[in-house]
Amino acid sequence: MTMYHFKNLMVGLALGQQDxxxxxxxxxxxxxxxxxxxxFTHIIDHGKIPINSEAGALxxxxxxxxxxxxxxxxxxxxxxxxxxxxxxxxxxxxxVEIDILRDLREKEVDLLVLGRISGKFTGxxxxxxxxxxxxxxxxxxxPSEVKPRTNQxxxxxxxxxxNFSEKAADAMELAVDFAVAHEIPRIxxxxxxxxxxxxxxxGKEYEEFAEVMGKVAEKKxxxxxxxxxxxxxxxxxxIFRLKKKVHAAIAKTVEEYGIDLVIIGSRGKKAAARFLLDxxxxxxxxxxxxxxxxYKKKGKDMSxxxxxxxx
Numbered sequence: 267m268t269m270y271h272f273k274n275l276m277v278g279l280a281l282g283q284q285d286x287x288x289x290x291x292x293x294x295x296x297x298x299x300x301x302x303x304x305x306f307t308h309i310i311d312h313g314k315i316p317i318n319s320e321a322g323a324l325x326x327x328x329x330x331x332x333x334x335x336x337x338x339x340x341x342x343x344x345x346x347x348x349x350x351x352x353x354x355x356x357x358x359x360x361x362v363e364i365d366i367l368r369d370l371r372e373k374e375v376d377l378l379v380l381g382r383i384s385g386k387f388t389g390x391x392x393x394x395x396x397x398x399x400x401x402x403x404x405x406x407x408x409p410s411e412v413k414p415r416t417n418q419x420x421x422x423x424x425x426x427x428x429n430f431s432e433k434a435a436d437a438m439e440l441a442v443d444f445a446v447a448h449e450i451p452r453i454x455x456x457x458x459x460x461x462x463x464x465x466x467x468x469g470k471e472y473e474e475f476a477e478v479m480g481k482v483a484e485k486k487x488x489x490x491x492x493x494x495x496x497x498x499x500x501x502x503x504x505i506f507r508l509k510k511k512v513h514a515a516i517a518k519t520v521e522e523y524g525i526d527l528v529i530i531g532s533r534g535k536k537a538a539a540r541f542l543l544d545x546x547x548x549x550x551x552x553x554x555x556x557x558x559x560x561y562k563k564k565g566k567d568m569s570x571x572x573x574x575x576x577x
Contacts, residue, residue, distance in 0.1 A: 271440065272299040272377040272404070276354075276370060279308045281334050284381055284410035286342050291408045291557060292379050293345030298447065301346065305373060306335050307354045309362060328355045363396050375403050382409040382551055398560060404532070405560045407551045425454045425504075425525040427516050430490045433531030437561045438494050438501075441529050445499045452500045454523055455491070458515050459483040460508040476507055513549035520554050528554065532562040 277292045279285045292304055308331055332353045339351065356365055370378065378401060398405040426441050428434035441453050461476045483505050491501055504519060520528060530547055551558055 271443075273302045274373060274375050275301055275304045275377045275379060276373065276375045277304060277306050277379040278381070279306055279335055279338065280381065281308060281331070281338065285338050287410050287412050288379050288381055288408045289339055289342040290344070291406065291412075293343050295377065295379075295406070296345035296349040298444070299377075301349045303350045303352060304345065305352045305354050305375070306339055307356060307369075308335055309356045309358050309366075311358050324357070331355050363400070366397055367400055370397075370401050370403060375401075378403055378405045380405060380407055382407050382555075398532075402562070404562045407558045407560070409555050409557070412555060412557060420449045420451070422448070422450055422526045423452075423454065423524050424450065425456060425516075425520060425523065425528050427456045427458075427528070427530055428487075428490065429457070430486050431531065435490070435494060435531070436563050437529045437531035438491075440559075440561050442494070442497055442499050444529075446497050450499070452502055454502050454504055454519075454525065455487075456504040456506075456516060456519050457483055457487055458506060458508045458512055480505065480507065511549070512546050513553050516546075516550055517553040520556055525556055528556060528558045530558065530560055532560045 272295055275292055275295060277288055279288070289306075292306075295301060296304060310327065310331060332355060335353050339353075343351070345351075354369070356362065356369070359365065369375075378398065380398070424441050424444065426434070426438050428438065438453075438455065444450070445453055459479050459482075461472065461479055484503075487503055487505060491503075504523070506515075508515060516528070519525070528550070530550070532547070547558075547560055
């Protein structure tokens, strides 16, 4: 069995050493998923495009950029020989996000590979966040400093944070597929519950109510996991009370359990889902030093922009 979900990949390159990990992980995915194509892409900053943007000048700039991309890929890429490698240059513009989304759709990209979003979370949408939110494909964020703990696929530790939603189930099913394909015997599954501020209205002390909430969480976990075909894979539950921000709690769990890959279900582009991406996923991308896959089942929760691009 293979991860059939990711046939076509697009990898965003910055043309520097920070691309090393992204290129290597793209090669790893090509083996795992028997990928058909990887498109290495670079966006030329709008300010670096010559004022004299005649066809000849732009062609020369594009060729120079592709040569730099090929040099990096030749140095770090060790992917599946049958996977086709292509290079794509995008000229930056005020509407670059729409250009990228159009390319993702036209090239039928299943997985977008990006670097880790750096800096403190401000709530402002960066281009990578905008793209990963609006695109119909999944996104793999690879920190530039990441170093694989093991070269043996069966030793990889996967963590799936869940909130018992349909998207969380999608992420768990993907993790199971990955585990079965590489004979990984166990997946870690984390659920973090919180004690509501109005707990005292129930006539209970904090610790007493926290214990009740913990038992409810355990019951919901069992109900959640029973609906998923685990295909013989053991799921290790990690259920604990929230004592700090959710993304920090998950990041700590990643370190404590030696996690190599985090798979989190994307909740799409609905208004109610924006908070989750901003407050958890994006901050987790900044906080953890391990690759994070924001999994989005293609064809679900199509955004308005995606719908318009399909017209």
